[in-house]
Amino acid sequence: MERLGRILSLSGGHYTVLSEGERFLCTARGSFRRREDAPLTGDLVTILSEPDGTGVITGIQTRKNALIRPPLANLDVLFVVVSVKAPRDDPANLDKLSVIAEKNSVETVPVFAKCELDETRAEELCARYRRAGFDAVKVSREEPEEARRLLLPKLSGKIGALTGASGAGKSTLIHSLFPALSPETGSVSEKSQRGRHTTRVTTLYPLADLGIAEGGFLADTPGFSMLDPHRFFSIEKEDLAGCFREFQDLLGSCRYTKCTHRTEEGCAILRAVTEGKIAPERHASYRALYDEIAGADPYRKGK
Ligand SMILES: Nc1nc2c(ncn2[C@@H]2O[C@H](COP(=O)(O)OP(=O)(O)OP(=O)(O)O)[C@@H](O)[C@H]2O)c(=O)[nH]1
Ligand SMILES: [Mg+2]
Numbered sequence: 380m381e382r383l384g385r386i387l388s389l390s391g392g393h394y395t396v397l398s399e400g401e402r403f404l405c406t407a408r409g410s411f412r413r414r415e416d417a418p419l420t421g422d423l424v425t426i427l428s429e430p431d432g433t434g435v436i437t438g439i440q441t442r443k444n445a446l447i448r449p450p451l452a453n454l455d456v457l458f459v460v461v462s463v464k465a466p467r468d469d470p471a472n473l474d475k476l477s478v479i480a481e482k483n484s485v486e487t488v489p490v491f492a493k494c495e496l497d498e499t500r501a502e503e504l505c506a507r508y509r510r511a512g513f514d515a516v517k518v519s520r521e522e523p524e525e526a527r528r529l530l531l532p533k534l535s536g537k538i539g540a541l542t543g544a545s546g547a548g549k550s551t552l553i554h555s556l557f558p559a560l561s562p563e564t565g566s567v568s569e570k571s572q573r574g575r576h577t578t579r580v581t582t583l584y585p586l587a588d589l590g591i592a593e594g595g596f597l598a599d600t601p602g603f604s605m606l607d608p609h610r611f612f613s614i615e616k617e618d619l620a621g622c623f624r625e626f627q628d629l630l631g632s633c634r635y636t637k638c639t640h641r642t643e644e645g646c647a648i649l650r651a652v653t654e655g656k657i658a659p660e661r662h663a664s665y666r667a668l669y670d671e672i673a674g675a676d677p678y679r680k681g682k
């Protein structure tokens with residue numbers, strides 16, 4: 380019979396599709412030949428299912444977005460875990476990821492972890508990102524209930540993924556959120572990604588399996604730190620300012636229409652930085668990313 384389902388994982392050419400609480404092991408119909416047509420984990424698909432639990436994917440519903448690395452479709456929320464201490468992470472990486480997310484209609488949720496180790500810094504960072512327009516939170520393994528209260532509603536009915544530097548506290552957070560999933564379980568695909576097979580395995584965990592009625596999925600995919608905005612998302616340097624949400628209202632208010640918001644006279648963004656309306660750290664991230672994009676492609680130089 381024909382039914383609608385969600386692809387939870389892809390392994391060895393076989394897709395695991397969740398449909399009305401049942402899992403089907405599916406192949407894709409031969410018509411998905413071209414790489415960009417191929418079904419991805421996270422896709423909502425129609426399948427023709429057999430009573431023995433197998434099926435064939437016959438169609439893909441329109442995607443909201445599609446990430447190449449890791450391969451994942453329809454991501455709604457990206458939780459970027461940043462450790463406030465031990466190790467003290469640089470939030471510049473969060474800024475970079477938030478740009479990629481913005482470009483792909485993914486909501487970034489900055490999560491400042493290990494907050495009990497430096498409450499002042501955690502509060503400072505939270506305030507900075509809230510001011511920039513993000514729903515930032517701080518968490519600690521000492522308060523798993525609080526982490527659940529803050530983060531689970533953001534996953535309800537959505538596909539979310541966790542990313543962040545090594546040691547930031549991702550596995551610990553997964554354990555706080557889903558005590559039924561051991562941190563070891565959370566890193567299974569991480570291990571397989573390091574194996575000799577180049578195929579990257581991204582798995583969606585249905586929240587329903589954990590007894591969370593509202594549904595939603597958490598993607599176990601550690602590959603986000605590999606993202607290169609220029610290469611993978613073809614962000615033009617001219618589009619970058621629009622991906623910093625606290626810049627958006629000011630775009631068009633600069634003296635020069637081609638203002639790059641780095642050093643120009645009469646720049647509305649620079650004025651906002653001076654006036655304390657835009658965090659200097661965020662503007663520094665903007666400049667660094669701008670230079671990175673401008674310098675990344677020799678064919679683009681001078682344009
Ligand atoms: N003090 C304190 N330590 C924490 C907290 N969360 C995690 N840690 C510790 O930080 C270390 C790294 O935590 P993990 O959860 O393994 O970090 P991860 O992001 O999964 O790291 P990778 O798997 O290497 O990417 C572990 O020793 C944790 O015990 C916290 O809230 N407070
Ligand atoms: Mg981990």
Ligand SMILES: [Zn+2]
Nearest residue numbers: 633638640646
């Ligand atoms: Zn400007």
